[in-house]
Amino acid sequence: MNGMRQRRKIVMVGVLLMTGMVLLIDAFALGKKIHSKFQDANGQTVKADDGTISSEDDRTAEGSSASGTDKNTSKEPDTDKSDTDKPDAGKSDPDDGISMTVVDPDGPMVAFTFDDGPYSPVTDRIVAAFEKNGGSCTFFNLGERWESGMTDYIRSGQNAVAKGDEIATHTYNHPDLTTLSPEAIRNQVNKSCKLIEKNTGKPVALLRPPGGAVNETVSASVGKPMILWSVDTQDWKNRDADMVYDTAISQIQDGSVVLMHDLYETTATAVERLLPELKKQGYQFVTVSELCEYRNVELEDGNIYGNNTIKNPDKPATDEGNSDDASADYINYDDEESPE
Ligand SMILES: [Zn+2]
Numbered sequence: 001m002n003g004m005r006q007r008r009k010i011v012m013v014g015v016l017l018m019t020g021m022v023l024l025i026d027a028f029a030l031g032k033k034i035h036s037k038f039q040d041a042n043g044q045t046v047k048a049d050d051g052t053i054s055s056e057d058d059r060t061a062e063g064s065s066a067s068g069t070d071k072n073t074s075k076e077p078d079t080d081k082s083d084t085d086k087p088d089a090g091k092s093d094p095d096d097g098i099s100m101t102v103v104d105p106d107g108p109m110v111a112f113t114f115d116d117g118p119y120s121p122v123t124d125r126i127v128a129a130f131e132k133n134g135g136s137c138t139f140f141n142l143g144e145r146w147e148s149g150m151t152d153y154i155r156s157g158q159n160a161v162a163k164g165d166e167i168a169t170h171t172y173n174h175p176d177l178t179t180l181s182p183e184a185i186r187n188q189v190n191k192s193c194k195l196i197e198k199n200t201g202k203p204v205a206l207l208r209p210p211g212g213a214v215n216e217t218v219s220a221s222v223g224k225p226m227i228l229w230s231v232d233t234q235d236w237k238n239r240d241a242d243m244v245y246d247t248a249i250s251q252i253q254d255g256s257v258v259l260m261h262d263l264y265e266t267t268a269t270a271v272e273r274l275l276p277e278l279k280k281q282g283y284q285f286v287t288v289s290e291l292c293e294y295r296n297v298e299l300e301d302g303n304i305y306g307n308n309t310i311k312n313p314d315k316p317a318t319d320e321g322n323s324d325d326a327s328a329d330y331i332n333y334d335d336e337e338s339p340e
Pocket of ligand 1: 115116174210
């Protein structure tokens with residue numbers, strides 16, 4: 001009798017222990033951050049200025065002002081990154097361990113976005129900076145950088161995903177989508193998504209149209225939600241870490257989508273300085289998909305998001321109000337309730 005009891009007790013304790021462990025694991029998985037929830041949608045609209053220039057392929061970049069002078073020009077690891085030996089990135093962080101980021105849905109959050117990469121010397125630093133400060137960001141990559149043979153870039157992109165960052169598409173090779181046929185537009189998006197998905201195992205949920213250029217044809221053809229931005233750091237133009245830092249720190253507010261490019265060392269330097277400061281101010285760093293999810297924004301293919309701060313519609317607007325600022329130069333088709 002006693003023996004039975006004893007055994008029963010042991011069994012009970014065992015069950016309790018296991019339940020506890022399962023709960024713990026669940027809690028961990030939950031807290032860890034939720035990625036790529038949104039797999040699809042599409043957007044429409046706008047014109048803005050996104051620097052863009054991808055180092056090694058000026059040919060594809062829309063010839064925008066940034067190009068010619070870009071010095072990052074090799075597909076290989078690159079040697080001009082003297083100031084970057086990022087061996088210690090992420091390591092020197094005491095409270096780091098496993099980056100278990102729990103996002104407070106009611107707290108202020110900002111979505112940093114980086115276009116035109118991956119470009120290992122810079123992408124790796126940015127990924128490390130977010131890991132170190134606890135949080136994630138979104139990279140809008142060019143599909144051609146995920147072609148077989150681009151091993152360094154692919155490794156950097158995969159590392160970003162492993163660290164919890166989001167990879168979305170910026171088309172295959174950066175054309176102005178408003179100049180293309182519907183079929184060519186679809187090819188640009190689909191080709192890039194396939195390459196990224198094949199290498200990361202994660203579905204691509206979002207598109208950032210090159211240059212922010214969108215018209216109704218683009219909107220009707222892309223098959224993804226289109227993400228613009230509300231804070232433009234002009235990092236591609238100024239190539240100046242101080243300027244990037246100052247612009248970002250003075251304009252970021254709750255719900256901002258910040259535009260940068262993971263092509264320039266100066267951008268990485270600015271990010272490494274920005275994150276600790278913003279963190280001190282209470283900001284949380286989330287991917288664009290996460291921001292939309294936390295703010296109950298339903299993403300639909302062909303629509304545009306992010307050109308205004310993304311706030312919770314259920315909450316009364318705070319002082320900052322929304323934005324007439326950054327969106328002033330956008331032609332927003334949203335206004336006329338898309339034709340579908
Ligand atoms: Zn671009």
